[in-house]
Amino acid sequence: MQQRLKNRLGLWGWLGGGRYGLDRYAYSLHRLTGLGILAYFIMHIFVTGQRVGGPENWDSTMAAFGSPLFKVGEFLVVLAFAFHAINGIRLILVELGWLIGKPGVPSFPYSYSTLRHKPVFIIFMVFAAALMIIGGVDFYFVMK
Amino acid sequence: MRESRLWFWHILSAVVILVLLGVHMGTMHLGELLHRIGIGTGDPVDSSQVFERSRQAVYMVTYILLLGTGLFHGMYGLRSMFFELSLSKSLEKTIGGVLAVAGVGLFLYGSYVAVVVFQTSGV
Amino acid sequence: MNKSETRDKAILKTVKFEVLRYNPAGNESPHLENYSVPVTKGMTVLDGLNWIKEHLDSTLSWRSSCRMGICGSCGMFINGLPRLACNNQIVHLHSDRVVIKPLPNYDIIRDLVPDLEGLFEKHRSVKPHLIRKDTAEQDSPTGEFFQSEQELLNYIQFAYCIKCGLCMAACPTVATSEEYIGPQPLTAGWRYLSDTRDEGAEQRQDVLYSSHGVYRCHFAGACSQVCPKGVDPALAIQMAKRDAFMKGFGRGKKRSGSSVIPPIQDWTPRGDIPDAPAKTVPQKSE
Numbered sequence: 196m197q198q199r200l201k202n203r204l205g206l207w208g209w210l211g212g213g214r215y216g217l218d219r220y221a222y223s224l225h226r227l228t229g230l231g232i233l234a235y236f237i238m239h240i241f242v243t244g245q246r247v248g249g250p251e252n253w254d255s256t257m258a259a260f261g262s263p264l265f266k267v268g269e270f271l272v273v274l275a276f277a278f279h280a281i282n283g284i285r286l287i288l289v290e291l292g293w294l295i296g297k298p299g300v301p302s303f304p305y306s307y308s309t310l311r312h313k314p315v316f317i318i319f320m321v322f323a324a325a326l327m328i329i330g331g332v333d334f335y336f337v338m339k
Numbered sequence: 340m341r342e343s344r345l346w347f348w349h350i351l352s353a354v355v356i357l358v359l360l361g362v363h364m365g366t367m368h369l370g371e372l373l374h375r376i377g378i379g380t381g382d383p384v385d386s387s388q389v390f391e392r393s394r395q396a397v398y399m400v401t402y403i404l405l406l407g408t409g410l411f412h413g414m415y416g417l418r419s420m421f422f423e424l425s426l427s428k429s430l431e432k433t434i435g436g437v438l439a440v441a442g443v444g445l446f447l448y449g450s451y452v453a454v455v456v457f458q459t460s461g462v
Numbered sequence: 463m464n465k466s467e468t469r470d471k472a473i474l475k476t477v478k479f480e481v482l483r484y485n486p487a488g489n490e491s492p493h494l495e496n497y498s499v500p501v502t503k504g505m506t507v508l509d510g511l512n513w514i515k516e517h518l519d520s521t522l523s524w525r526s527s528c529r530m531g532i533c534g535s536c537g538m539f540i541n542g543l544p545r546l547a548c549n550n551q552i553v554h555l556h557s558d559r560v561v562i563k564p565l566p567n568y569d570i571i572r573d574l575v576p577d578l579e580g581l582f583e584k585h586r587s588v589k590p591h592l593i594r595k596d597t598a599e600q601d602s603p604t605g606e607f608f609q610s611e612q613e614l615l616n617y618i619q620f621a622y623c624i625k626c627g628l629c630m631a632a633c634p635t636v637a638t639s640e641e642y643i644g645p646q647p648l649t650a651g652w653r654y655l656s657d658t659r660d661e662g663a664e665q666r667q668d669v670l671y672s673s674h675g676v677y678r679c680h681f682a683g684a685c686s687q688v689c690p691k692g693v694d695p696a697l698a699i700q701m702a703k704r705d706a707f708m709k710g711f712g713r714g715k716k717r718s719g720s721s722v723i724p725p726i727q728d729w730t731p732r733g734d735i736p737d738a739p740a741k742t743v744p745q746k747s748e
Contacts, residue, residue, distance in 0.1 A: 216683055219684050246389065290700055309683035
């Protein structure tokens with residue numbers, strides 16, 4: 196048999212939205228933010244576990260995480276949370292068959308799920324952006 | 340149909356997380372904001388606040404619930420990604436096992452912390 | 463040649479085709495080769511490739527057949543999206559550069575020819591045909607399997623698939639996973655699973671709901687976007703997920719083989735139907 200040339204896109208398929216639609220970019224971001232939140236969550240379990248050592252131990256742990264680098268990291272987690280949560284609500288609804296329309300007889304120009312879903316998608320993304328802005332205001336102007 | 344069951348819980352855990360983490364983020368991050376307009380109780384990560392919460396049974400129970408659902412949701416999500424990488428059947432099995440053990444381990448550790456702090460600061 | 467014909471033959475512009483070349487027998491590594499193609503009114507990308515083969519390079523290879531979006535042979539990666547070459551006019555691409563590569567996520571046999579065998583194998587794995595417990599009735603039917611119009615509308619869209627494989631080229635999960643069943647076969651599986659005449663759910667759902675089945679879809683939506691027939695694989699997969707989720711609450715839809723309706727016996731033809739014209743070709747028995 197002659198040699199076949201492998202042409203699977205690999206991880207670029209996960210991250211490279213290319214000329215595909217908005218949903219494809221939301222998919223990539225959902226993956227990335229999910230991984231980020233999981234990493235933070237595991238760290239968070241151990242950090243909050245320092246409560247076992249009593250209030251003094253807790254205060255010294257909190258002081259150790261007070262540096263600007265951790266602040267920025269924490270803020271990224273807030274942004275990731277805002278996106279993952281709002282996009283997650285959308286995905287739950289979509290994956291259970293809501294907000295994407297019903298099957299019918301295709302006639303040109305074709306109507307399809309992601310096209311019908313687009314206005315809903317934009318509304319959800321506006322919510323996510325609003326949540327990010329609230330989070331940002333809270334993080335940098337209100338919290339100590 | 341094992342996968343169906345796992346995914347079923349992935350979705351249900353997401354709903355639980357949405358509610359609990361919504362409250363969690365509300366109290367932890369908007370705490371100061373709420374305090375300024377007169378509803379909150381001050382800096383949520385101040386040790387007095389932290390231990391005040393820890394000795395309430397409601398907080399202990401919701402911490403453990405959020406810990407469990409969060410870990411399941413996260414670990415299943417991570418497993419999903421691994422299962423999309425053309426790994427061998429045996430490697431997939433191993434990764435599934437490792438993630439399950441890690442999840443249970445973290446859950447036990449987190450629950451232990453929540454229970455111990457609840458008991459010691461309760462007296 | 464009348465006036466309108468000469469106008470149709472007029473060259474609108476010259477476009478640069480950049481086509482990926484790969485020859486398994488040759489020494490050259492895969493590379494893009496440039497061709498200048500004069501574009502006339504209504505000329506499709508496939509026409510452009512034919513023009514190159516006729517005038518510039520007879521060794522250029524691709525797969526095509528019907529040149530009208532029915533057979534699903536000429537799927538290619540054209541200017542950043544998987545499309546059918548016959549279905550897209552060059553002027554509609556709004557670019558003076560047409561970059562053509564073989565469909566991603568398939569092995570390349572030569573030039574623009576992808577190896578679709580993997581797709582067909584997975585398509586077979588979902589058993590894309592009606593399964594009835596009473597095989598005797600299926601082989602020599604005494605009537606028709608009942609189906610209402612609404613029951614037909616629930617799946618007919620997914621039956622329009624032409625197996626061109628564009629969805630598999632667009633899917634981000636297929637990009638990394640060899641085992642993932644993929645949008646086309648999952649849609650075909652759901653098409654039969656949701657068919658009220660079908661009784662093969664037990665055989666099919668082990669594949670559809672396996673750890674490489676519907677749950678590896680995360681609604682990136684690219685498959686539905688590129689489908690040239692409006693089949694909407696993403697919708698079919700979400701419906702399959704919904705069905706399984708509802709079963710988790712004990713509320714899944716029960717679909718079992720519909721009953722057999724015998725043909726109507728006592729009927730009289732309408733009087734105003736004219737007789738068929740006499741046969742012009744002698745029949746075998748006559």
